[in-house]
Structures are given as C-alpha cells and as structure tokens.
Amino acid sequence: VIVAGLVVDELARCGMHDAVLAPGSRNSPLAVALAQADRSGRVRLHVRVDERSAGFLAVGLAKGSGRPVAVCCTSGTATANLHPAVLEASESGIPLVVLTADRPPELRGVGANQTVDQARLYGPAVRAYTELGDVIGNVIGGGVPAPDAYVRSTVDRLVAAAAGTLTADPGPVQLNLPLREPLMPAPDQPPVGTGRPGGVPWTAVTAGSAEAAPLARGPERTLLVVGDAPPALGARARAWAEAAGWPLVAEPSSGARGGPMAVPAASLLLGVPGVVEALRPERVLVVGRPTLTRSVLALLRRPDVDVEVRSASPRWPDPGRQACLVAIGLPPPPLGDERAPSAWAKRWLAAGRAGAAARDAVPSADGPLTGASVAREVAAVAGVLVVGSSLPVRDLDTTVDDLDGVAVFANRGVAGIDGTVSTALGVALATGDRAAYAMVGDLTFLHDSNGLVVGPAEPRPALCLVVVDNNGGGIFATLEQGLSTTDFERLVATPHGVDLETLCGASRTPYTKVETISGLRSALAPAAGIRVVHAPVTRHALAEDRTRLESAVTEAVRPLLS
Ligand SMILES: Cc1ncc(C[n+]2csc(CCOP(=O)(O)OP(=O)(O)O)c2C)c(N)n1
Numbered sequence: 001v002i003v004a005g006l007v008v009d010e011l012a013r014c015g016m017h018d019a020v021l022a023p024g025s026r027n028s029p030l031a032v033a034l035a036q037a038d039r040s041g042r043v044r045l046h047v048r049v050d051e052r053s054a055g056f057l058a059v060g061l062a063k064g065s066g067r068p069v070a071v072c073c074t075s076g077t078a079t080a081n082l083h084p085a086v087l088e089a090s091e092s093g094i095p096l097v098v099l100t101a102d103r104p105p106e107l108r109g110v111g112a113n114q115t116v117d118q119a120r121l122y123g124p125a126v127r128a129y130t131e132l133g134d135v136i137g138n139v140i141g142g143g144v145p146a147p148d149a150y151v152r153s154t155v156d157r158l159v160a161a162a163a164g165t166l167t168a169d170p171g172p173v174q175l176n177l178p179l180r181e182p183l184m185p186a187p188d189q190p191p192v193g194t195g196r197p198g199g200v201p202w203t204a205v206t207a208g209s210a211e212a213a214p215l216a217r218g219p220e221r222t223l224l225v226v227g228d229a230p231p232a233l234g235a236r237a238r239a240w241a242e243a244a245g246w247p248l249v250a251e252p253s254s255g256a257r258g259g260p261m262a263v264p265a266a267s268l269l270l271g272v273p274g275v276v277e278a279l280r281p282e283r284v285l286v287v288g289r290p291t292l293t294r295s296v297l298a299l300l301r302r303p304d305v306d307v308e309v310r311s312a313s314p315r316w317p318d319p320g321r322q323a324c325l326v327a328i329g330l331p332p333p334p335l336g337d338e339r340a341p342s343a344w345a346k347r348w349l350a351a352g353r354a355g356a357a358a359r360d361a362v363p364s365a366d367g368p369l370t371g372a373s374v375a376r377e378v379a380a381v382a383g384v385l386v387v388g389s390s391l392p393v394r395d396l397d398t399t400v401d402d403l404d405g406v407a408v409f410a411n412r413g414v415a416g417i418d419g420t421v422s423t424a425l426g427v428a429l430a431t432g433d434r435a436a437y438a439m440v441g442d443l444t445f446l447h448d449s450n451g452l453v454v455g456p457a458e459p460r461p462a463l464c465l466v467v468v469d470n471n472g473g474g475i476f477a478t479l480e481q482g483l484s485t486t487d488f489e490r491l492v493a494t495p496h497g498v499d500l501e502t503l504c505g506a507s508r509t510p511y512t513k514v515e516t517i518s519g520l521r522s523a524l525a526p527a528a529g530i531r532v533v534h535a536p537v538t539r540h541a542l543a544e545d546r547t548r549l550e551s552a553v554t555e556a557v558r559p560l561l562s
C-alpha cells in the first residue's frame, strides 16, 4: 500500500482542508498524493518554494480557519527552515502537522546526500513526534500486518495531539517519513488502502464534554485583562465583562476589544503613574496571554492585587508569578444576572475616555503619516487584519479603541518578525470573503519578502499588505538601548535603504506608494489579489512623540484620580 496516499487520505478524513507543500525529491510521493487530493477537491494545496514561508503560510491558514493544516517538506535543511513556524505554533497553540520526508535508516549517518538527523528535530516544541517505519520504496513493508490500520491510526493520533482534542493543548506535531527509492509508484502498485467506509477517520477522537471550571463573579472590583486568545475565548471574555460590568483591557488580537466595557486607551492609561493605586482592582482576571505592553504586564506583577488566570491551554501565562488561581477556558456568563457597571468601573471608563481624548489631540512631530495614523485607517476598512510584531501591533493597540467587526491576528506566540507576510497570506486564504489587510514594519516585510513568491497555479487571496516603512527597527528608538547614536543606527536600528517598489516588481506584486492620509485611504480601497501599499514614515520623532503622548495622557487623567 502506498504510504503517502494513506497519510494524505487520513489527514483529509480528520478534517484537514489546507496543506502546504515545499518541493523536493524525497517528499515527491507526498507531493503526488497531495496533488491528487487537491484535484479531487478534498484538500486545497498551496505550493511554496521557501520552507520558512511555507511553514508560516500554514500557521496563517490554521489561525484563520481554526483547523489543523499540514506542511510538507523534503529532507535536509528544508526541515530546519520549518523550525520558526513550529516554534510560533507551539507558543500560540496552532495545530500544525509537519510532514518531513527522510532518508531510510540505512542512509543515515553515512554521509549520504541531503541527510540530517530529523528525529525529534523540533525538540520540546512539538506535542507529538512519530516516525513511520517499514516503508519500503514508498510502500509500507510486508512485515506490517495491517498497514492501513498502522498508518491511519498514526495520523489520527498525531492530528488529535495537534488539535489538542484530548489534552486541550493544541500545537505542532511532526511525522517523519523515511522513504526508500523508487520514490514514484510502480504502475502495478495496489491503490491506496480503503480506510473506514463513509470517509470517516480510522479512529475518531472526540473530546469529552469537559465544561470550563465555573467562574465566581468574585469581587465587584474586577478588572478583566485579555491578551492574545483564540477568537471564541476572547468573545466569551468580552461577554463576561459586559454581563458583570467589569472594565475590560483587551489586546488587539484578543477578539475582545470593543463594546461598552472596553477601557479606551487602556495601555496608555495603565502607564499613568498612580492610576492603579487610585482605581485599584481587587482582582485582575487574565484571559488568554498578554504580552504586548509593559504597563499591563506591570499590573500583573503587583503583589497587592489577586491575579486569576483563565488560559486557552494548560500552558498558562503568569510571567509575574503572582497568579493565585488558574483554570482553562471560561464558562458562558450567567444569563439573567447582568450587572450595571459599578461607580468604580465607570471611573475606569471615564479615565480611559479622558486619556483617549488627550491622545487624539497630540499631533505627531513626524507629520501626518505615522504608524498610528496608518493603523487608524487600516482598522477602519479591514474585516480581517494581521499585524506585525514590533510597532504595528503596538500602534494599533494605542490608537484604535474599538475593533468590533475586525478579526485581528498576530503571531504573538514568539513575536518574531519572520514569516509575517506568509502568515497574512494564510489568514487571508482561510478567511476568504472578508476584506483582508496586513500592517507590518519594513524589516518584518523584508524578512519574509519571499512570501510574495507565489506560483501561477496557486490559490491567491485578496490581501492588501501595508508596509509602514521607517527604514529600520523603529521600536528600538522607544526602548532603552544604551548605545551611541552612530552605533545605534548600525547595530540596532539597521536601516537598509531597500527599494520596496523594485522588490515588489520582482514578484510582479502591484505596489502603491502613499504620502498622505487621503492617498492612503484611496490605496486601501478593496481590490483583488495580493498588493502592497508602501507608507514611508520617519522615525526621528518616535521617542519624542511617545513622551509627549504619555505626558498628555497623564495630564488629562490625573485630575480624575484624586
Ligand atoms: C525573527 C526575529 N528576529 C529579530 C527580532 C527582534 N526584533 C524585534 S522588533 C525588530 C525590528 C522590527 O522592525 P520593523 O519590522 O521595521 O518594525 P518597526 O520597529 O520599525 O515598527 C527586531 C529586529 C524578532 N522579533 N524576530
């Protein structure tokens, strides 16, 4: 029985809709099987040359669809190029099924071409690792009594581990497939094993009906902090805030930002000295994983508030080590027991409104086009938005208070600047009919410009990639990198002077440069295909702007704190 066909057939039975393939010789049996599944409409196949981009494309597809996605590569360094995506999938709980083709055991450790030790290559970053043995020339060996059962149940176990069906701990898995020549099936080879009748998995793995632990309404002075979270968890957190009248501090990719309880300009407000003392919560309820702002993380380190964590998975976040209670997930808020916001909650909202008004009145010394103004315009038109690490996600956080109707995604697992173009393409491909936008920094764009290399036969989403180009890493100007100005530029900011128009031209990606807000607005009008909107900004005034913003917010909020 042809093993690659079994693997792909079983993956489709397990609910995999999308797969990504990077080309090679050793993995050609898998390529053939994936192409067959694509032709028959069971799987949508995406081929990419660069494995690092391929891996992040799969991450984006899985993020956008909520389903497991396979990524398949050949042996050798190809496998290592998937490592960044595996790390991101591990830290953000994304069901990524990595299929690595390998040399058979007799060709390992003997200097054979394109051979590395691929066993447990990704170490602790995968939820499960399996190697299929006894594969002889792309065919499962005669020594295996029930090849169908062996291969299919192996795939089912891996998909269950990736989806976290039984563990509530989704993440990446690796299936290493040693394949011996001949790699292409002989004409007289028996067809793919038939599997269970009715197209169901060999072993259907179902979750128990474990309900999330009950959540006590607890102290009235409960502040809800929502970090990066799966959309359903974020939505539930927001429902709790609204039912219980709790002020809500939600990161852009939390799925919870918006509605009457969302504290405007929350991360700026939390940076105001004395605000937590004046509006002290008795309990801070953390949902998902907050990573974005120092002011929020400082709150979670305070020993004088009770920190309670509701995590998306058993890997609960608590970098301040202050959590006094942890549980997975959230039950729905109790029906018919809604509470109006208390006077204390109203003070949080009023302070946020004052801070937001002050924020909006501060002009930028860098002129009209800034990360903040671009974030505001992009959020106004996007149905789906992928934001890059570094300043874009933070500009969105500080600038846009209400993200109702915008599904925001960000690689917050490890917050890399790698793979973001491909993640955005994957999210756009998975979410389809909603206007998809991405906002990324210039270095982030350059890091994954290979994401724009999409072959003519590949599915193409409608995606508008907005590059906020400050010619280097702007974020470092706002951090305390204690280097002299000259060294700062070369060692930290790393300006590059790359001509983005030429770069886009190489992949024939439509490109528009914008210099004004009105130019940006017209460039953001919905259009088909993948395109780049280039927004050059400066970074001279970033630190100065930040300081002015913080002082303006502090000045506006202080009178409300006494
Ligand atoms: C893969 C990876 N390498 C390095 C970093 C460290 N890093 C964080 S932000 C940043 C600069 C990003 O620059 P850009 O994308 O232009 O965004 P800006 O800061 O200008 O908004 C770097 C290098 C990282 N997060 N990920």
Ligand SMILES: [Mg+2]
Binding pocket: 441, 442, 443, 468, 469, 470, 471, 472, 473, 474
């Ligand atoms: Mg930059």
